[in-house]
Amino acid sequence: EVQLVESGGGLVKPGGSLRLSCAASGFSFSSYDMNWVRQAPGKGLEWVSSITSGGSYIYDADSVKGRFTISRDNAKNSLYLQMNSLRDEDTAVYYCARALYTSGFPGRFDYWGQGTLVTVSS
Amino acid sequence: DIQMTQSPSSLSASVGDRVTITCRASQSIRSYLNWYQQKPGKAPKLLIYAASSLQSGVPSRFSGSGSGTDFTLTISSLQPEDFATYYCQQSYSSPLYTFGQGTKLEIK
Numbered sequence: 236e237v238q239l240v241e242s243g244g245g246l247v248k249p250g251g252s253l254r255l256s257c258a259a260s261g262f263s264f265s266s267y268d269m270n271w272v273r274q275a276p277g278k279g280l281e282w283v284s285s286i287t288s289g290g291s292y293i294y295d296a297d298s299v300k301g302r303f304t305i306s307r308d309n310a311k312n313s314l315y316l317q318m319n320s321l322r323d324e325d326t327a328v329y330y331c332a333r334a335l336y337t338s339g340f341p342g343r344f345d346y347w348g349q350g351t352l353v354t355v356s357s
Numbered sequence: 358d359i360q361m362t363q364s365p366s367s368l369s370a371s372v373g374d375r376v377t378i379t380c381r382a383s384q385s386i387r388s389y390l391n392w393y394q395q396k397p398g399k400a401p402k403l404l405i406y407a408a409s410s411l412q413s414g415v416p417s418r419f420s421g422s423g424s425g426t427d428f429t430l431t432i433s434s435l436q437p438e439d440f441a442t443y444y445c446q447q448s449y450s451s452p453l454y455t456f457g458q459g460t461k462l463e464i465k
Contacts, residue, residue: 268452272401279459280393280401280444285452294452297358330400334452340407341451343391347400 237261237346239331244351251321251355257314257331257348265289265309268334270344271316273327273353281327284316285334299325321355328352359383359447363457369465374435378460380428380445388424389449395459396441404443405430440464 243255257269271283284305285294293305304317314331329351332344360383370376380390388408393401403412405421408428418433432439445457 270452270454272456280395280446280456282446282454282456285454287452292452296453341389341448342454343403343406343412343446343448344393344401345403345412347402349400 237333239333239346239348241329241331241348241351244329244353246354246356247321248357249322249355252317252319253321253353255316255318255329255331255351255353257316259312259314259331259333262333262346264307264312268336268342269305269307269314270332270334271303271305271314272330272332272344272347273325274330274350275324275327278327283329286314318353321353323355326353326355358453359386359450359455361445361447361455361457363443363445363460365460366458367461367463369463370435371465372435372437376432376435376462378430378443378462380423380430380457382426382428382447382449385425386447386449389447389451390421390423390428391446391448392419392421392430393444393446394439394441395444401444435462437464 238260240258286305302320306315331348333346334342335345390408392405395401409421442461
């Protein structure tokens with residue numbers, strides 16, 4: 236059974252840092268691109284970052300570029316999101332999600348974790 | 358950047374109704390469009406990918422159509438468990454993805 240379990244959320248002051256983790260199991264983690272998606276309270280979904288299966292390429296939304304860094308450790312079946320210079324507007328539930336690509340189609344998020352809440356407040 | 362716009366933002370319907378939700382892209386995205394369902398306090402769930410392909414395990418009352426800039430998600434006969442928020446997502450610019458703002462489906 237595919238499982239994605241996020242951890243590391245919590246309360247942090249504006250300007251602070253936090254590192255989220257996502258532990259993967261039940262599939263060959265090193266074969267899949269992975270993503271972080273967030274959802275502010277009462278709001279919609281916002282894609283945050285992507286990382287390729289081998290970790291060679293990363294992509295970020297403009298809203299987090301230069302502040303957040305996605306990474307992975309395939310030996311530990313783990314995905315990470317280092318969040319620096321946090322702002323009030325970064326308050327959200329953060330989900331990790333697996334990207335599935337099939338022949339002729341770029342990708343969809345077929346498995347998601349349960350999410351971890353990050354609250355940025357003084 | 359590709360913008361995704363869903364309509365309506367909210368919708369009231371009854372069990373047994375046929376419901377259609379629309380998603381429009383700011384430019385052609387061919388058929389690179391996915392639909393997700395999200396219930397309160399839960400992670401999103403993939404329903405439809407590539408505009409019209411049903412994800413494994415998803416009931417056949419869900420269907421998707423469209424290509425280019427205009428897409429629809431249809432629920433043929435609403436069930437009590439279908440009341441949720443629905444999001445479209447473009448993957449044309451993958452791995453830079455964009456979601457629509459969501460459509461909340463409520464019980465009338």
